Amino acid sequence: MVAAVPRTRIQEKNIAAILDAALDVFSQAGFRGATLDQIARAAGLSKPNLLYYFANKKAIHVALxxxxxxxxxxxxxxxxGAGDPVDEIVGYALRKxxxxxxxxxxxxLxxxxxLQGAPRILDMIEGPLRTLVDEKAALIAGWASAGRIARVDPHHLIFSIWxxxxxxxxxxxxxRGILAPTGDAHFKEAGQFLEHLYRRALTPA
Amino acid sequence: MVAAVPRTRIQEKNIAAILDAALDVFSQAGFRGATLDQIARAAGLSKPNLLYYFANKKAIHVALxxxxxxxxxxxxxxxxGAGDPVDEIVGYALRKxxxxxxxxxxxxLxxxxxLQGAPRILDMIEGPLRTLVDEKAALIAGWASAGRIARVDPHHLIFSIWxxxxxxxxxxxxxRGILAPTGDAHFKEAGQFLEHLYRRALTPA
DNA sequence: CGTGATCCTGACCGTTTGGTCAAACTCTTT
DNA sequence: AAAGAGTTTGACCAAACGGTCAGGATCACG
Known part of the structure; x- marks a missing residue:
């Protein structure tokens, strides 16, 4: 019923199972496309039991x-701000x-x-996310005015990395439909491309 | 009933209204999230009348x-292959x-x-789309081996532009949640950033 | 003007879906 | 072992949804 902070071993286990199952289902089908039955089945629970832990479908989505x-x-x-600016940004892209x-x-997810208009996290976007991005954008802008990286719009740089x-x-x-890769092989090429892209674009003239 | 090729003025008008309304609704809510009632209302038609023009929900989606x-x-x-390679690619990005x-x-849409796994257009992706991309990737690869642009993986370059x-x-x-722009102002900055990004990354060393 | 084709609607239907509930089962604690 | 908290379930419900259908309105055309 509470679901926020598990209090028993059973709660801990079931809530974890529900969130993992819900991540599967929501990420594949979207909020509207996901059904409680799907999530319950994937979590190995009955639907009423699932609703014993979360008040409703929305609550699961928000928790996730x-x-x-x-x-x-x-x-x-x-x-x-510590390391080399270009390395920092390239490293960020590769970590992403x-x-x-x-x-x-x-x-x-x-x-x-x-895509659906962020109905449930718009306040987080306009709040904490925006604050963090503005902060890092200022850091990047500082690097640019110091001539340590090329002059680029920091916000759009971050967007492009995302x-x-x-x-x-x-x-x-x-x-996969275009590259027909085997497994994750194409991620290595992608990493090399992105390293080239951002290193070249950011290294001062 | 046919819906593929309109034969009367009324069909032409209503099918266009349906497709426009469906584009609104599907693009905002996804296939599963969209309802026939929503589409019908947005098109100014009754649901049965909508289904007079399209056999079912899927048919509208596929037509779109x-x-x-x-x-x-x-x-x-x-x-x-005509113009300057860097200009061509930068121009492509700006057009996109x-x-x-x-x-x-x-x-x-x-x-x-x-995101949902492309259930209705996977064959188009693996067919015509892949063919076109491979063709243009070969063109770009040619530019790279001729030293007219930097050596980059053409497929991943195309992906990054998309x-x-x-x-x-x-x-x-x-x-918009982060930049809080007025109208479309940020698209100009985005264009300048992308021009910088791709010009710098592609201009031969 | 009449007639057939096209267009439109209200009423209806079966299924799916999110959610409820009372009752039963299980676990922990004393 | 008793009691109470915590957990689970089958049966059920109302609303929403995709889709059908018979019949009526309207349009194009000879």
Whole structure:
């Protein structure tokens, strides 16, 4: 009933199973396309039992989204003023690419949510996300005015990194339909391309 | 009943209204999230009347997708061996960005479809789309071996152009949540950034 | 003007879906 | 072992949904 903070072993186990199952189903079908029966079956529970742990479908979705946004932004938080600016940004892109490879469900969950107009996380976008992005954009802008990287719009640089990396998770079907790769082989090529792209574009003239 | 090729003025008008309404609804809610009532209301028709023109929900979706894929790929088809290679590719990216600005519904319709695993256009992806992409990738590869652009993986270059441009349509809500732009102002900045990005990355060393 | 083709509608139907509920089962604690 | 908290289930419900159908309205055309 509470579902926020598990209090018993059974709750802990079942809530984890539900969230994992829901991540599967929501990321494949979107919120509207997912059904409670699907999630319950994937979690190995009956539908009423699932609704014993979460008040309703929306609550599961919200729990997933808010729990995930944090970890999703970790690589951006790690962008630091310490190292070489170009290496920092290239490294960020490559870390995001690793996430697209290793956590495609999470990427697709967010993509679905944003596509539908982000009804459940718009406040997070306009709040914490925007704050973090503005902060890192200022860092990048500083590098640019110091001549340590090329003069580029920091916000659009960040957008382009998000777009190019998440593309490999969100549009996986298309990428595979065109490249017909075996397994994850194409992620290595993608990494080399992105390294070239951002290193070349950012290295000061 | 036929719906493929309109034969009367009324058919022409109503089918156009249905497809336009369906583009609205499908692009906002995805296939599963869209309802026939929504589409019918948006088209100014009753549901049975809508189903007089299209056999079922799927038929509307398919009609939209197959009718759109062609025009969607026009900019890529226009990529030609004639002009300066860097200008050609930069121009392609900017044309795609214009499309993201002017035809966001179409972009989101495809994004939704691909996200759900492209159940209705997978054959088109693995067929005509793949053929076209391979053809243009070969053209770009030729430029690279001739030293007219930097050595980059052509397929991943194309993917990155798709990703960076369609991002502004598909993730519009997020972009606006962070930039809080007035109208389309940010598309100009995005164009300048992308021009820099691809020109720098592709100009031979 | 009449007639056949086309167009449109209200009423209806079966299924799916999110969600409820009372009752039963199980686990922990004393 | 008793009791109470915590867990699970089958049966059920109302709403939403995709789709059907018989009949009526309207249009194009000889």
């Amino acid at each position: 989204l808010s729990g995930l946004l944090d970890s999703w932004l970790d690589p951006l938080r790690a962008l630091d 690419l690793d996430m697209a490879r290793d956590l495609p469900r999470e990427s697709r 967010f993509a679905n949510e944003i 777009a190019t990396t998440q593309h490999y998770a969100d549009f996986d079907v298309q990428v | 997708l197959s009718g759109l894929l062609d025009s969607w790929l026009d900019p890529l088809r226009a990529l030609d 960005l214009d499309m993201a600005r002017d035809l966001p519904r179409e972009s989101r 495809f994004a939704n479809e691909i 990703a960076t441009t369609q991002h502004y349509a598909d993730f519009d809500v997020q972009v």
